[in-house]
Amino acid sequence: MSKLVAPSILAADFANLQRDIEMVNNSDADWFHIDIMDGVFVPNISFGMPVLKAISQHANKTIDVHLMIVDPDRYIQTFADLGADILTVHYEACTHLHRTIQAIKAAGMKAGVALNPHTPIAVLEDIIKDLDLVCIMSVNPGFGGQSFIENTYKKVQQLKNLIEFSEASTIIEIDGGVTNKNANKLIEAGADALVAGSYVFKSDNPTETIADLKALIN
Numbered sequence: 001m002s003k004l005v006a007p008s009i010l011a012a013d014f015a016n017l018q019r020d021i022e023m024v025n026n027s028d029a030d031w032f033h034i035d036i037m038d039g040v041f042v043p044n045i046s047f048g049m050p051v052l053k054a055i056s057q058h059a060n061k062t063i064d065v066h067l068m069i070v071d072p073d074r075y076i077q078t079f080a081d082l083g084a085d086i087l088t089v090h091y092e093a094c095t096h097l098h099r100t101i102q103a104i105k106a107a108g109m110k111a112g113v114a115l116n117p118h119t120p121i122a123v124l125e126d127i128i129k130d131l132d133l134v135c136i137m138s139v140n141p142g143f144g145g146q147s148f149i150e151n152t153y154k155k156v157q158q159l160k161n162l163i164e165f166s167e168a169s170t171i172i173e174i175d176g177g178v179t180n181k182n183a184n185k186l187i188e189a190g191a192d193a194l195v196a197g198s199y200v201f202k203s204d205n206p207t208e209t210i211a212d213l214k215a216l217i218n
């Protein structure tokens with residue numbers, strides 16, 4: 001499988017959202033990464049259902065939704081109806097993670113779990129085989145444009161080992177502070193999908209930045 005690039009729409013120009021969605025549609029990007037924040041689990045509020053609905057109407061690639069919200073079980077069916085293909089919840093926000101994962105799959109989506117920078121990989125030992133994706137946060141969730149945390153490489157290797165040992169087929173996604181400076185090292189450590197927000201949307205030519213990143217990691 002080719003290594004994947006997932007531009008994070010959080011860094012797009014919301015006043016020109018359709019333009020930026022079309023840019024991603026026509027680029028070498030693989031997925032749309034959509035960050036939903038509730039101001040409780042993380043100290044920021046991004047956007048909600050009406051905006052995701054508008055994005056879905058234009059996006060023609062996989063929609064990868066990253067929920068940074070407490071009690072995500074309340075909204076699983078809603079996100080399925082809004083067109084999410086992958087739904088990722090935070091380990092730290094789920095008391096009954098196994099039940100949540102089964103509910104995401106029952107709603108017809110791929111199921112992912114995100115880990116905060118302080119959360120060890122080992123907590124996934126007993127659920128890894130059920131996970132389609134694990135998102136390793138390489139910044140503290142809540143904001144775009146933060147600096148990459150170097151300890152991430154070690155976690156990627158540990159997760160890769162766990163996946164191989166368990167004979168799971170889980171995708172490893174990295175989210176936060178991804179640039180051309182850390183992309184290769186992340187792929188070497190075992191990453192499959194790289195989320196990039198500011199690095200793509202704040203560049204002079206986002207289409208070219210996506211193409212260069214895609215070429216760099218493949």
Ligand code: DX5
Binds near residue numbers: 197
């Ligand atoms: C952070 C979000 C990220 C963010 C990444 O809480 O989950 O997806 O948009 O943005 P950059 O690439 O700018 O760090």
Ligand code: ZN
Binds near residue numbers: 066175195
């Ligand atoms: Zn994210």
